[in-house]
């Protein structure tokens with residue numbers, strides 16, 4: 001690899017992430033905005049983790065998965081936001097070659113793990129709603145642990161083939177990325193030189209496998225859930241079944257909706273500004289909203305929160321229950 005980067009071309013050791021550099025007058029405002037978002041995201045997700053770990057009532061598969069999802073999201077935002085905040089503050093937009101690749105790998109792994117978690121969680125809801133009598137036996141502690149461990153391990157293995165392919169690219173510049181983090185497609189499209197089309201096909205295939213298969217599992221699970229709910233005659237039973245999966249469904253729609261908005265648009269309509277806003281959605285907004293969606297919609301989480309802090313202080317959350 002070292003040899004390939006030598007030769008006549010300049011060796012690129014640093015990238016420049018333009019980020020929001022086209023809005024110089026807004027740097028302070030953006031800094032404050034993202035700082036607040038970062039604090040809210042970390043606080044929300046850490047509260048969920050603490051609730052799940054500390055509360056015996058929440059020691060069920062659904063909440064273990066939720067706790068793991070929150071854990072993942074604290075890491076996920078932390079791979080992107082702190083660096084972005086620093087660059088908004090200092091104006092220094094450079095990122096080393098190694099830093100860029102590391103950010104890309106960690107972000108990619110967590111993204112793959114998130115896809116797997118969402119599908120595991122929908123399978124859990126499928127078992128709970130469509131096979132209620134066998135749920136406890138099927139989704140036992142051991143199986144739950146296996147699913148969680150498998151998601152983490154496969155998530156971190158998933159981007160390795162892509163990394164291997166990328167290590168064979170030559171990066172000859174320009175070294176400016178019109179994005180706020182080292183995402184895969186801008187890095188390859190703009191910075192790699194030589195013919196990368198064959199590798200690109202492989203990389204797209206790998207990304208599709210990582211995201212589409214879990215997505216299909218989510219669809220199949222929800223098709224079965226919907227079928228069961230429609231078959232239920234009592235409206236109370238229907239309501240109960242729907243309320244246990246509505247939080248998860250909202251999270252799935254947010255996550256896959258923004259991912260589809262990013263990657264399934266025709267190429268000609270890719271405008272850097274729009275891309276940045278859509279990317280902000282799945283990197284920054286979703287992790288912020290997830291704990292709120294779960295804690296506001298969910299009676300058990302609300303009850304745990306109330307127990308944790310005493311009734312009075314959280315009584316104002318009640319006012320939000322229309323959500």
Ligand SMILES: *[C@@H]1O[C@H](CO)[C@@H](O)[C@H](O)[C@H]1NC(C)=O
Pocket residue numbers: 049052053063064065066067068071144145148
């Ligand atoms: C993650 O999942 C495992 C196994 O299901 C569970 O033991 C652990 O408590 C979970 N972690 C959190 C933070 O919820």
